[in-house]
Amino acid sequence: MIRDIFINFKQLLWKKWLIIISSLVIIAVFPLFISPYFISFIMSIAMYVILCASWNVISGYAGYISFGHVVFWGTGAYLTTIFINKLGVCWPIALISAGIGAALIATLISFPLLRLSGTFFAISMLAFTEAMGIAVAHFGNLTGGGGGTYIIPLISLNTAYFLMVGLASFLLLLMLGLQNTKFIYSLKAIRGNEIAADTLGINTVVRKRQAFVFSAFPAALAGSIYVLNVCFISPHTAFNITITLRVIMMTVLGGIGTVLGPLIGPIVFNGIAELLWARFPFIHKAILGVMVIIIVLVIPNGVVPLLNKLFKKKFNTLKVKKQKQK
Amino acid sequence: MYQFTGEISILISLIISGLTMGFIYIIIAEGLNLIWGVMGIVNLAHGEFIMLGMYITYFVSIYLNINPLLSIFISFIALFIFGIILNESLIKRVIGATPLMSMLLTFGISIFLINMGVIFFGGDSKIVDFASGSIIFKQIVVSKPRTITAAISIVISLLMYWFLQRTETGMAIRAVSIDKDTAMHCGINIRKINAITFGIGAALAGVAGSLISFIYSFTPMVGQTFMLKAFAIVVLGGMGHFIGIIIAGLILGVFEALGAYYINVHLSEAIAFILIILTLLIRPTGIMGIGND
Amino acid sequence: MKDKKVLEVRKISKHFGGIFANKDISFDIYEGEIISLIGPNGAGKTTLFNLINGVEIKGQSRFPDEGYIKFLGKDITKERSCNICRMGIGRAFQIVQLLEELSALENVIIGAFVNIESIYKAKEEALVILDFIGLYNKRNYMVGELTIADKKLLEIARALATNPKLLMLDEVMAGLTPVEFNEIAKKIKEINKTGVTIMLIEHIMQAVMAVSDRIIVLDKGAKIADGPPEEIVKNKKVIKAYLGSDENVRG
Numbered sequence: 001m002i003r004d005i006f007i008n009f010k011q012l013l014w015k016k017w018l019i020i021i022s023s024l025v026i027i028a029v030f031p032l033f034i035s036p037y038f039i040s041f042i043m044s045i046a047m048y049v050i051l052c053a054s055w056n057v058i059s060g061y062a063g064y065i066s067f068g069h070v071v072f073w074g075t076g077a078y079l080t081t082i083f084i085n086k087l088g089v090c091w092p093i094a095l096i097s098a099g100i101g102a103a104l105i106a107t108l109i110s111f112p113l114l115r116l117s118g119t120f121f122a123i124s125m126l127a128f129t130e131a132m133g134i135a136v137a138h139f140g141n142l143t144g145g146g147g148g149t150y151i152i153p154l155i156s157l158n159t160a161y162f163l164m165v166g167l168a169s170f171l172l173l174l175m176l177g178l179q180n181t182k183f184i185y186s187l188k189a190i191r192g193n194e195i196a197a198d199t200l201g202i203n204t205v206v207r208k209r210q211a212f213v214f215s216a217f218p219a220a221l222a223g224s225i226y227v228l229n230v231c232f233i234s235p236h237t238a239f240n241i242t243i244t245l246r247v248i249m250m251t252v253l254g255g256i257g258t259v260l261g262p263l264i265g266p267i268v269f270n271g272i273a274e275l276l277w278a279r280f281p282f283i284h285k286a287i288l289g290v291m292v293i294i295i296v297l298v299i300p301n302g303v304v305p306l307l308n309k310l311f312k313k314k315f316n317t318l319k320v321k322k323q324k325q326k
Numbered sequence: 327m328y329q330f331t332g333e334i335s336i337l338i339s340l341i342i343s344g345l346t347m348g349f350i351y352i353i354i355a356e357g358l359n360l361i362w363g364v365m366g367i368v369n370l371a372h373g374e375f376i377m378l379g380m381y382i383t384y385f386v387s388i389y390l391n392i393n394p395l396l397s398i399f400i401s402f403i404a405l406f407i408f409g410i411i412l413n414e415s416l417i418k419r420v421i422g423a424t425p426l427m428s429m430l431l432t433f434g435i436s437i438f439l440i441n442m443g444v445i446f447f448g449g450d451s452k453i454v455d456f457a458s459g460s461i462i463f464k465q466i467v468v469s470k471p472r473t474i475t476a477a478i479s480i481v482i483s484l485l486m487y488w489f490l491q492r493t494e495t496g497m498a499i500r501a502v503s504i505d506k507d508t509a510m511h512c513g514i515n516i517r518k519i520n521a522i523t524f525g526i527g528a529a530l531a532g533v534a535g536s537l538i539s540f541i542y543s544f545t546p547m548v549g550q551t552f553m554l555k556a557f558a559i560v561v562l563g564g565m566g567h568f569i570g571i572i573i574a575g576l577i578l579g580v581f582e583a584l585g586a587y588y589i590n591v592h593l594s595e596a597i598a599f600i601l602i603i604l605t606l607l608i609r610p611t612g613i614m615g616i617g618n619d
Numbered sequence: 620m621k622d623k624k625v626l627e628v629r630k631i632s633k634h635f636g637g638i639f640a641n642k643d644i645s646f647d648i649y650e651g652e653i654i655s656l657i658g659p660n661g662a663g664k665t666t667l668f669n670l671i672n673g674v675e676i677k678g679q680s681r682f683p684d685e686g687y688i689k690f691l692g693k694d695i696t697k698e699r700s701c702n703i704c705r706m707g708i709g710r711a712f713q714i715v716q717l718l719e720e721l722s723a724l725e726n727v728i729i730g731a732f733v734n735i736e737s738i739y740k741a742k743e744e745a746l747v748i749l750d751f752i753g754l755y756n757k758r759n760y761m762v763g764e765l766t767i768a769d770k771k772l773l774e775i776a777r778a779l780a781t782n783p784k785l786l787m788l789d790e791v792m793a794g795l796t797p798v799e800f801n802e803i804a805k806k807i808k809e810i811n812k813t814g815v816t817i818m819l820i821e822h823i824m825q826a827v828m829a830v831s832d833r834i835i836v837l838d839k840g841a842k843i844a845d846g847p848p849e850e851i852v853k854n855k856k857v858i859k860a861y862l863g864s865d866e867n868v869r870g
Contacts, residue, residue: 065425065426067429112603112606112607113603119425120561120606122426122429123557123561123602123606124602124603124606126554127558127598127599127602127603128603130554131599134593134596134599135596138593241550245433248426249433282445283445285437285440285441286441286442286445288437289434289439289441290438291434292430292437293416293434293438295430295434296420296427296431296434297416297419300423300427
């Protein structure tokens with residue numbers, strides 16, 4: 001199946017290769033030209049791209065909508081602080097270990113939780129997130145308790161930028177390559193009709209677990225990079241349902257179950273949020289609420305499928321990125 | 327004459343205290359359950375209906391000098407109307423869509439309401455001055471506000487039960503929650519029932535909010551926690567089962583009270599979530615539920 | 620060919636809440652046969668299929684209360700349905716269980732993935748099967764866009780793609796016009812010629828009589844007859860079972 005990924009890439013038209021490579025080059029040289037504020041802005045978009053793309057795997061492709069995705073992000077951040085503060089490891093190892101730790105936790109809870117379906121799975125993930133937040137606040141010796149915990153700055157803003165943006169790019173490209181593979185199709189089959197998928201030889205239990213762990217790992221890495229950059233994390237931030245809901249919203253806005261959805265969603269959403277905050281500093285949050293309502297009622301399938309229909313051809317690869325000028 | 331020891335009287339006080347909150351939780355959960363069972367909508371804005379009830383009581387009692395008890399009626403009517411308006415303008419458009427859509431829509435409404443609340447009411451803590459003081463019986467201490475709210479909650483729950491079992495509208499609502507298509511073929515106007523159900527669900531939450539305002543201080547953000555607890559109760563009690571919800575609500579109230587005293591306040595908040603997870607694992611249909619979803 | 624036993628079912632019983640859906644059922648199926656499972660409504664035919672297939676019935680366990688089932692000599696009584704599929708049993712459901720939001724081609728590709736790793740090979744295989752079944756021109760239609768007859772064909776195609784040794788078809792002809800179900804009957808015979816053993820649940824007696832090597836009759840959960848079509852037609856118990864119910868016997 002790995003061979004399939006490479007074959008998929010080889011089959012991309014040269015035009016798409018051009019777009020991909022030029023986009024990568026552009027974002028690689030960004031830091032030379034823009035202000036630190038804008039670097040942070042792009043980084044936060046990239047973080048949401050990672051969260052959306054990973055959430056998309058279990059919720060978009062496999063159809064198991066999770067309302068607790070932030071728990072892996074928060075766990076990644078906290079594991080990083082524990083590894084660095086309590087165990088004294090260097091940050092690259094802390095980063096990878098945080099990802100692995102979160103993946104292990106995901107594997108563990110997948111046994112009970114993935115037996116549930118639909119709304120029950122969604123709510124149980126929500127409950128798990130809240131429980132994690134409370135547990136972290138409780139075990140203060142390890143985690144710094146409810147007030148949060150600090151780490152000393154270990155990486156520069158630019159390093160954090162490259163890590164976050166690099167991870168986002170890698171993940172998007174990976175999803176692109178995975179489009180035409182047994183893995184993704186198995187997940188789509190599970191979403192399409194889980195019982196039928198079982199009778200078609202797909203080991204749904206194992207596949208769901210794979211998708212779930214696959215979605216946890218990048219989210220944890222994103223959380224790790226976040227805390228390495230911001231140097232502070234608290235349970236309120238780490239396990240905040242608002243982050244989960246933003247991820248869901250952005251992915252839905254972009255197009256759930258598509259490759260570009262997790263890219264376009266965060267860009268559009270954060271772009272609009274930024275504009276709103278600049279123009280209407282007091283009521284911008286309320287307007288966000290209105291935005292959510294409008295998205296659900298007007299474009300429930302997201303932007304990418306809408307564009308698909310408009311241009312009448314399968315756009316499941318990259319299109320020209322619109323640069324957000326500040 | 328039997329004298330309760332200190333330990334036991336504390337325990338009994340806690341249990342009673344927990345029960346009083348439990349009765350309020352039941353009302354919240356009933357509203358959520360109605361909306362979920364009848365319309366298939368997962369209402370993430372339910373907490374904000376509670377919040378609105380709190381603030382209605384606050385403003386009505388302070389600015390209009392109306393007895394807080396009367397404000398319960400005002401909450402009910404105001405939230406009922408608000409619920410119907412919301413349904414007709416927004417909610418009914420996602421009936422029949424995937425649960426995700428209703429969750430997102432109600433989430434958007436929730437964000438909007440919370441932030442409008444912060445703008446109009448201010449983010450600071452408010453409190454409603456109602457009755458105060460305690461009733462003491464043989465070393466068992468029960469607060470007066472809680473006693474009164476518990477009594478009112480029980481009355482409301484009984485009224486709801488009577489409504490659902492004995493009135494034509496109530497039975498129509500139950501019919502739709504059991505089998506929408508059959509109900510439609512029996513001539514029940516589904517759209518009207520949906521609107522009424524959402525209105526009642528919101529009204530129940532509003533009333534619960536008014537009652538809670540007698541006990542706790544509140545900000546525009548407190549709705550979320552209550553909503554999650556209501557979910558825990560609906561899941562634990564088994565969707566659709568009135569009695570299950572009663573039992574689950576009381577269990578949650580009592581466990582929270584005991585947990586807050588014997589363990590600590592934070593972990594007692596986690597009890598709702600632990601209960602959700604445990605229930606879903608051990609008996610996904612809840613204490614009394616029949617299989618669904 | 621007659622000697623190799625494909626499926627061995629022994630003393631299978633299953634009850635739900637007081638009703639015996641299957642009572643002490645035993646039979647064998649040999650390689651290359653086409654077996655039809657018939658009986659009045661509620662006789663327990665689909666339940667038996669579900670037990671063989673390992674498919675969960677709403678809220679109940681998927682294991683028989685008693686008895687065992689062996690496929691190609693291996694005990695599959697408590698095996699998971701995905702493993703049963705890998706071992707070589709393909710299933711088409713009475714109410715079509717197609718994969719939603721996917722195209723016809725994608726549905727068949729997923730079936731082909733049982734034995735193939737690469738999507739490109741799976742796609743080739745899927746196209747061959749779609750061509751055979753007659754859906755090649757509609758291969759890119761979404762499942763929701765297909766007619767009921769096409770859906771039934773796709774259901775069979777999907778099961779075929781798993782390269783089964785035993786194909787179980789549950790009322791694939793229900794709701795079709797005579798022209799349509801004659802087509803399917805022909806396809807079933809062609810599939811059988813390639814060496815696939817077939818077990819059908821069917822109500823349409825014309826088709827049953829035309830394709831079957833052997834017929835097994837169930838009534839109220841128990842097996843009441845097992846033999847070639849000529850015998851079954853004359854079997855008194857069978858006739859009584861059908862006349863005793865509202866079943867409309869055609870042909």
